[in-house]
Amino acid sequence: MGSFLDNINLAFLIASVVKIVFFSFMVILPMVAYSTYAERRISAIIQDRVGPNRTGIPLTILGFKRDLSFAGLVQPMADGLKALLKEDLTPAHVNKFYYWLAPCLVIVPALLTAAVIPFGSELNLDWLAYFGISGEWLHKPIKLVIADLSVGPLYTFAIASLGVYGIVIAGWASNSKYPFLGGVRSSSQMISYEIALGLSIIPVLMIFGDLNLSKIAQYQDANGWLLLPFWGEGLTLGRWLLLIPIVISFVVFTISMFAETNRAPFDLPECETELVAGYHTEYSSMKFAMFFMGEYAAMIVGSGLAVTLFLGGWSIPFGGLLEKWTGITLTFHAGATPFWLGLVHIGCFLGKVVVFIIFFIWVRWTLPRFRYDQLMKLGWLIFFELALANIILTAAILMWFPI
Amino acid sequence: MATIIVQRPTLKWHERWFITPFLKGMRITLGHAIAILLRKKKVTMQYPEEKWDANLPEHYRGAPALVTDEHGRERCVSCQLCEFICPPRAIKIIPEEIPSEDKWAKVEKRPKLFNIDMIRCIYCGMCEEVCPEQAIFLRKDYAITGLSRAEMVHDKTKLYEIGGVRTGLVNKWNELK
Numbered sequence: 237m238g239s240f241l242d243n244i245n246l247a248f249l250i251a252s253v254v255k256i257v258f259f260s261f262m263v264i265l266p267m268v269a270y271s272t273y274a275e276r277r278i279s280a281i282i283q284d285r286v287g288p289n290r291t292g293i294p295l296t297i298l299g300f301k302r303d304l305s306f307a308g309l310v311q312p313m314a315d316g317l318k319a320l321l322k323e324d325l326t327p328a329h330v331n332k333f334y335y336w337l338a339p340c341l342v343i344v345p346a347l348l349t350a351a352v353i354p355f356g357s358e359l360n361l362d363w364l365a366y367f368g369i370s371g372e373w374l375h376k377p378i379k380l381v382i383a384d385l386s387v388g389p390l391y392t393f394a395i396a397s398l399g400v401y402g403i404v405i406a407g408w409a410s411n412s413k414y415p416f417l418g419g420v421r422s423s424s425q426m427i428s429y430e431i432a433l434g435l436s437i438i439p440v441l442m443i444f445g446d447l448n449l450s451k452i453a454q455y456q457d458a459n460g461w462l463l464l465p466f467w468g469e470g471l472t473l474g475r476w477l478l479l480i481p482i483v484i485s486f487v488v489f490t491i492s493m494f495a496e497t498n499r500a501p502f503d504l505p506e507c508e509t510e511l512v513a514g515y516h517t518e519y520s521s522m523k524f525a526m527f528f529m530g531e532y533a534a535m536i537v538g539s540g541l542a543v544t545l546f547l548g549g550w551s552i553p554f555g556g557l558l559e560k561w562t563g564i565t566l567t568f569h570a571g572a573t574p575f576w577l578g579l580v581h582i583g584c585f586l587g588k589v590v591v592f593i594i595f596f597i598w599v600r601w602t603l604p605r606f607r608y609d610q611l612m613k614l615g616w617l618i619f620f621e622l623a624l625a626n627i628i629l630t631a632a633i634l635m636w637f638p639i
Numbered sequence: 640m641a642t643i644i645v646q647r648p649t650l651k652w653h654e655r656w657f658i659t660p661f662l663k664g665m666r667i668t669l670g671h672a673i674a675i676l677l678r679k680k681k682v683t684m685q686y687p688e689e690k691w692d693a694n695l696p697e698h699y700r701g702a703p704a705l706v707t708d709e710h711g712r713e714r715c716v717s718c719q720l721c722e723f724i725c726p727p728r729a730i731k732i733i734p735e736e737i738p739s740e741d742k743w744a745k746v747e748k749r750p751k752l753f754n755i756d757m758i759r760c761i762y763c764g765m766c767e768e769v770c771p772e773q774a775i776f777l778r779k780d781y782a783i784t785g786l787s788r789a790e791m792v793h794d795k796t797k798l799y800e801i802g803g804v805r806t807g808l809v810n811k812w813n814e815l816k
Contacts, residue, residue, distance in 0.1 A: 281675040282668045286683045602668040603661065 268532040269312035319525035334409035341402030342530030352388040353540040354450040356380030356582035357568040388449035400426040410518035418514030422505035428615040429495035435623035436488035439630035453549030461548035467556025474637025481630040500600035539592035550585040702780040704802030714774030721766035729759035
């Protein structure tokens with residue numbers, strides 16, 4: 237036992253806990269909350285409305301003249317409070333154990349997948365030495381990824397596909413017809429699109445020859461994003477030819493991700509017009525909110541994965557070019573990245589994810605829902621074949637233009 | 640029966656695969672979003688701060704109220720027709736004899752109690768239509784609120800306060816006659 241404890245690197249442990257707390261509780265969960273707000277505001281402006289713009293601090297209760305509204309930015313807190321204070325009803329006809337298990341099974345995989353996504357390059361804590369703090373750990377930059385697995389995307393898909401259990405169990409345990417239909421639809425849809433999702437990133441992995449997401453991000457930082465090859469090795473003919481399969485796989489990946497997270501136009505499991513609310517019809521209060529949190533968390537993590545694979549992860553847009561022109565270090569150099577650059581990288585990553593989420597929302601309020609047979613046809617007859625052909629195309633290009 | 644063959648448009652390949660329709664749709668929604676963000680188009684009125692009051696039509700039916708005439712006499716003679724016609728039975732009237740020493744003794748009756756329950760009132764305007772004395776009118780007040788049920792019952796004082804004075808129209812109880 238003693239020897240086991242000796243092997244634990246305390247600095248690493250503390251850093252990991254801080255990273256987990258920072259990324260999942262200070263980044264993803266607030267982002268989940270604020271993407272519901274963004275969803276409502278963006279849907280409102282698309283439909284010529286205003287959206288929630290009033291929820292703020294009710295100073296008038298305390299006798300002041302005006303309320304502070306902050307453009308409604310307190311709305312997610314009010315929503316969360318409402319969800320917590322509502323009656324948590326468990327209907328008599330449900331299977332209690334699975335009924336309670338399902339919301340957890342939706343939200344846990346969505347948050348677990350965040351572990352392998354690099355949300356920044358690395359943070360150099362050298363400057364702490366000026367404040368009189370000393371220690372060996374100061375001079376080891378902290379890698380900004382919770383678990384630096386060498387099987388990143390595989391882990392993500394393995395865990396993310398567990399999310400379907402939550403939905404299926406919710407549909408089945410509710411013991412009611414609409415949730416059941418929603419669960420059935422969801423399971424068939426998620427299983428179908430997982431194939432296209434998995435196959436679509438194989439060309440990307442072939443190009444990198446690596447499954448480690450932080451190495452993938454580093455490569456793109458040094459040599460141009462896959463979709464923006466303007467610096468480093470990105471200027472070779474091979475990389476530009478590879479843009480064709482990459483654009484295809486990006487499109488297939490993005491659309492499959494829409495289907496995977498049950499977002500419009502593929503939100504058939506919860507389509508209001510046919511199935512009341514789909515698999516969460518029988519849920520109320522915080523359990524109901526947890527399905528939404530799971531959906532949005534899956535959306536955020538999916539966006540993070542897409543950003544890491546195709547859009548350079550945490551790297552600065554045109555960072556390589558700007559570095560060449562201005563002479564300021566803007567790209568990642570192992571162990572020698574200044575502290576401010578680490579922060580800028582985190583900001584870049586989050587900015588890209590936010591843009592992706594806004595795109596998600598924009599698409600949701602633009603497109604009508606697919607018919608179920610169209611959805612299946614699209615998944616099995618088009619994306620599956622397209623992704624397979626894409627792998628062969630990439631292999632052919634890589635044969636003549638190896639990277 | 641005549642058969643009408645619906646002409647379906649022949650779609651090009653990019654239309655069949657949702658490529659151009661998708662882009663068109665995205666452009667339309669983005670156009671709406673930008674128009675709202677740049678405040679080129681304004682649809683919603685921020686209610687408590689901005690009100691539509693100036694644009695209320697002449698025939699707007701708001702809270703019903705009692706009126707007095709130009710001599711300060713209450714026009715209502717307690718005939719109770721409005722009480723009988725009121726579909727949600729929101730009106731309650733208890734008539735009262737006008738004492739003989741009163742200036743308006745020849746009118747004979749006036750309401751002792753005139754309550755309109757604003758929780759029940761549906762603003763249909765039938766009381767106004769049925770009133771032979773033109774004593775009850777629907778005003779333009781629409782934000783009737785209260786913290787209790789009792790507060791939502793408008794009594795005589797409140798009704799005269801909302802109604803105010805109306806001149807003209809009915810002259811038959813005037814002393815001059």
